Amino acid sequence: MLYTYPHYYKKFQCIASACEDTCCAGWAITIDPKSLEKYRHAKGGMKARLKESVDWKQKCFKQREHRCAFLNDDNLCDLYTGMGPDSLCWTCKTYPRHIEVFDGVREVSLCLSCIEAARIILGTKEPVRFLSSENEKEESCEDEDFDFFLYTKLQETRDVIFEILENRGLSSELRMAMCLSLAHDLQRRVRDEKLYEVDGLLKRYHNCTARFCHRLASAGLESYSRFETASELYTVFEKMEPLDPAWPERRDGMDEILYGAGKEAYEANRRAFLTANGTRMELLREQIMVYFVFGYFCGAVYNDNPYGKMKLAVAAAILVEELLMAEWLKENLPGRPENRGKAVSVVPSGIRGKAVAAALQEEQIVDLVHCFSREVEHSDENRGLLEDELVKREEFCLKALLAAVIEWKRA
Numbered sequence: 001m002l003y004t005y006p007h008y009y010k011k012f013q014c015i016a017s018a019c020e021d022t023c024c025a026g027w028a029i030t031i032d033p034k035s036l037e038k039y040r041h042a043k044g045g046m047k048a049r050l051k052e053s054v055d056w057k058q059k060c061f062k063q064r065e066h067r068c069a070f071l072n073d074d075n076l077c078d079l080y081t082g083m084g085p086d087s088l089c090w091t092c093k094t095y096p097r098h099i100e101v102f103d104g105v106r107e108v109s110l111c112l113s114c115i116e117a118a119r120i121i122l123g124t125k126e127p128v129r130f131l132s133s134e135n136e137k138e139e140s141c142e143d144e145d146f147d148f149f150l151y152t153k154l155q156e157t158r159d160v161i162f163e164i165l166e167n168r169g170l171s172s173e174l175r176m177a178m179c180l181s182l183a184h185d186l187q188r189r190v191r192d193e194k195l196y197e198v199d200g201l202l203k204r205y206h207n208c209t210a211r212f213c214h215r216l217a218s219a220g221l222e223s224y225s226r227f228e229t230a231s232e233l234y235t236v237f238e239k240m241e242p243l244d245p246a247w248p249e250r251r252d253g254m255d256e257i258l259y260g261a262g263k264e265a266y267e268a269n270r271r272a273f274l275t276a277n278g279t280r281m282e283l284l285r286e287q288i289m290v291y292f293v294f295g296y297f298c299g300a301v302y303n304d305n306p307y308g309k310m311k312l313a314v315a316a317a318i319l320v321e322e323l324l325m326a327e328w329l330k331e332n333l334p335g336r337p338e339n340r341g342k343a344v345s346v347v348p349s350g351i352r353g354k355a356v357a358a359a360l361q362e363e364q365i366v367d368l369v370h371c372f373s374r375e376v377e378h379s380d381e382n383r384g385l386l387e388d389e390l391v392k393r394e395e396f397c398l399k400a401l402l403a404a405v406i407e408w409k410r411a
């Protein structure tokens with residue numbers, strides 16, 4: 001079996017009771033069938049505790065005040081203490097590792113939803129490298145239905161996407177736009193069953209910056225705007241079922257702060273936000289894109305929709321930036337906290353008057369990104385909703401997303 005993982009992967013170590021945001025609270029932990037059987041037949045001291053702490057029907061651990069029934073007051077797991085590490089279910093054993101399964105290959109990454117993993121991922125300033133190692137003892141079971149040719153083309157395309165995303169000689173907006181456009185063009189080849197054309201397509205995306213900028217200039221993006229696309233995306237995000245009970249309170253009012261005062265105020269606020277946080281956003285876009293592309297892009301081998309996977313990455317990068325902007329605006333709104341939740345433009349009477357508005361702190365960024373990932377990545381329904389809307393709705397067509405990605409440069 002071949003294992004592929006990002007170069008920072010082995011830096012992770014769970015900080016357990018020292019973690020300010022234990023992963024054993026705030027969401028239901030699903031139990032895999034094998035562990036469920038083990039718990040059903042448990043003997044000794046834990047038998048009674050398991051009986052009352054497992055929701056046998058829903059196949060998950062019960063919760064008390066939104067905490068796993070086995071999580072004690074010191075934020076340690078009583079199941080682990082009582083029955084040892086082998087007693088943990090698959091979710092608890094593997095989290096925060098995310099494993100994508102392909103024929104003969106396992107792609108392993110860390111999840112941004114774990115705050116300690118998020119610190120590592122977002123603290124990695126250098127371009128991410130991907131390493132591979134072979135585990136000869138582990139045999140892969142061949143799946144006859146696995147489309148190996150498509151998988152190879154997806155991998156080759158992803159390599160080019162990483163090259164583009166990590167080319168820091170170009171602006172992050174342009175890199176995102178190029179990757180979106182490449183995935184769009186790839187989708188056409190997948191749909192028309194012309195995978196033999198993919199090599200030529202990838203060659204065209206090598207060193208094509210000038211040609212691409214020319215295409216972009218004549219693409220007719222003027223009738224689209226970041227304001228419209230981002231606010232639509234945000235509406236989808238708000239429809240998601242909250243996983244963490246504390247999340248709705250934090251999210252409340254963000255849409256009003258971002259979009260309530262209209263397009264002109266939004267654009268002025270965004271310019272102010274980027275003036276204070278532009279350098280960090282430049283790197284953050286790359287980090288989020290690389291993370292989502294590694295985690296999901298090749299999964300298109302199972303649904304034939306690489307463009308949808310790339311849209312998901314772009315949407316995540318846009319939404320994260322919007323949430324961060326809302327947090328920053330909250331801190332910089334004139335008259336805070338009275339104005340919290342009101343539609344305000346910070347520019348006319350607010351931060352323009354200040355010498356320099358403070359940039360977001362790294363811990364704020366890590367915290368908000370990990371909350372976003374928790375809400376979007378750990379619910380099949382929530383991620384499915386976002387993917388579905390991105391694929392089906394005209395508001396998220398190629399031009400709309402391109403305009404959302406590069407608009408502030410045009411403003």
Ligand code: SF4
Binds near residue numbers: 021022114
């Ligand atoms: S969120 Fe991460 S660091 Fe915190 S307890 Fe869970 S795995 Fe450990």
